[in-house]
Amino acid sequence: MTHPLRKHIEEIISVTDEEFTFILSHFTTIKKRKHQYIVQEGEIVNKEYWIIKGCLKSYFVDNAGKEHILQFGMENWWITDYESFVNQTKSKTSIDCIEDSELLYITFENRDKLTQKMHKMERFWAKKSKIGRISLQNRILSLLKNSTKEKYDLLLEQYPKLFQRVPKKMIASYLGVSRETLSRLNE
């Protein structure tokens, strides 16, 4: 059976069996239970994660103690505090598991080594970074422009499976509305 990470990488670049074995040797597998953290606010993040199985959320807490969800992550997604990982500064966000999850991670050093040795993995991550940037840009357009109903419909269209897996209060937190407002949208 083809490794899921290989399938994922081959959506963008082709790799031989030897190359994939070499790529995979830079990764480590971990399992986390529901509610466990992979990133905590304030730490310097040294790992980027790829989700084999499970569901996670990236979020921050404002001065009033309110949680704001920046991003959800599910199978085949990359997740980390990107600013902390790239700049080696303190993380502004936390990431924890909404379900029991199985992850692969690559450290900052290993990612650097791998891209130095395999130019096409640099191309792979450059492409992934572009996709991530575009999705953030669309989130900003949506935050500035859309009504709550439009934001909700966009989320539903982008991630139809999310709504079966994630509690309503988290959807509300992602959209920046109360649970009551969210309930009224569905009436």
Add this chain to the structure above:
Amino acid sequence: MTHPLRKHIEEIISVTDEEFTFILSHFTTIKKRKHQYIVQEGEIVNKEYWIIKGCLKSYFVDNAGKEHILQFGMENWWITDYESFVNQTKSKTSIDCIEDSELLYITFENRDKLTQKMHKMERFWAKKSKIGRISLQNRILSLLKNSTKEKYDLLLEQYPKLFQRVPKKMIASYLGVSRETLSRLNE
């Protein structure tokens, strides 16, 4: 005198005279007057711009006809509709000049050629893309979390020169508030 683009590139990678001449041969210089467009909503964007001199804004118009500013651009910044440029889809934003501006642009094809031939330019743009992604992530955190006053202070801290160059109504549009609200912040 060192070319400003060379200075900019050498903040991240070193290039020889020959390499820089080769890089520059992939770019074209253009001049635009205040109020002229470089990107219009609905077109497929084939160029990425680097600002030699001037000031531009990237924005979109909502269904009610209200303009929302996504990003400002000044000297040494890259600007385009990134989603349209990368995916060759219709642009969701427009970009026009707030001042008379002098720009360099590189086409999609030339950028692809250049990165194929010079691995380190791929590294350069990968780094730039990471920086762009981080700045968008911080914009989302700010939109979700900060009060108008905090957003204003953050913008002032990030781009102190912007406030002398850009009309107050555009600052208000970037922050998503009315001009009256903005005036009250400065009292």
